[in-house]
Amino acid sequence: NELLLEVEDLHVEFRTSDGVANVLNGVSYSVHAGETLAVLGESGSGKSVTAQTVMGILDVPPGVITGGAIRYRGEDLLTATEERRRELRGAEIAMIFQDALSALNPVFTIGFQIEEQLRVRQGMSKKDARKRAIELLDIVRIPAAERRIKDYPHQFSGGMRQRAMIAMSLALDPDLLIADEPTTALDVTVQAQIMDLLSEIQRERRMGLILITHDLGVVAETADRIAVMYAGRIVEQADVRELFRAPGHPYTSALMDSLPRLDLKGQTLETIKGLPPSLLDIPPGCPFHPRCKRAEQRCSEERPSLHGLGFGRVSACHFAEEVVESRG
C-alpha cells in the first residue's frame, strides 16, 4: 500500500508567558493508503497538535515547530509554500473535528458550504455542484438530502451535523482524512453509527485515516494500528490485535484496565492515578514514572527510548519486553 504520510521526529513548543511548553517531543508515525491509524492519548498528550501541524493549521499563536519533518507522498510539507499547502488541504488531506457546529459556518446552508468548495476549488458549475453535494449527503446517509441541503447547521441534530461535516470533508476527494475526536460530543448510539460510517467510507475509498481519540474502546474495531501518546511522545505503537492481546507499555496497560468490559460485570474499574504532567515541566527520566505502577529507580533517571519489540511494535519503556510477557 502506498505510503501517504510520514511524520518524523516532530518537535513543537508553545512559548507562553509561563515558559516553554514542550508540546511535541519527537513524534513519528506514518499512514498508508487504506489504513486506519488511531492516535490515542489523554487531553494534552499532543495528538491534536500533531494533526494540526500536519494540516498546517497550528494556529495557536505561540506554537513553534522546532524540529522534524512531515512528508506527504514524499513532499516536505514544512518547507512547502503556503500556497502549495492550501492546494493540498481539502484536496489531498482533509480534517474533521469534534465540534461540527464550530467547523460549519452558521450563516450559510449546508448545501452552500459544500457547493462553494466544489465551485471554487474544482471549477464546477452551480448545477453540477448542487448535484454533487446531494450525492455527498447521500453517501453519509443524510435522509431527504435534496431537501436537507437547504438547511442551516443549527437545523441539524448533532449526529447529522457530523455527517454533514464528513460529507464536506469528502467533497474534494482527499486521500488522507484526519478525524479529531469525531464522535466525542455525541451519544453512544450515534457515536457507533458515525464510526461505522467513517470506517465504511475509509474502506471504500481506500483512504488513509488518522483517528484521534482518547477512547480506547472506539479504536478496537476501527483501527489497524494504534499509536499511544503521552506528554508529547509516542510511548507505544502496535498493530491493534497485538496491542489488545498484550500491551507493551504500562501506560497502555493502564488505559486498558480502565476500559469497561462486558465480560466482567460488577468489577471496579482501575483508573490511572494522578494527572498527566505539565508540559512546562515534564518529569525527568520516563515522563510516566510518577504514575506508573511498575516504576523503578532507573525510571526517574533515564529516559526510555522507543525500541522495537517485533511484529512492528515499538515501546518506550525500560521494561517493555517484560510488560508484554506478563500479559501475553
Ligand code: SF4
Ligand atoms: Fe513505567 Fe519505568 Fe516503563 Fe516508564 S520506563 S513506563 S516508569 S516501567
Ligand code: MG
Ligand atoms: Mg484534542
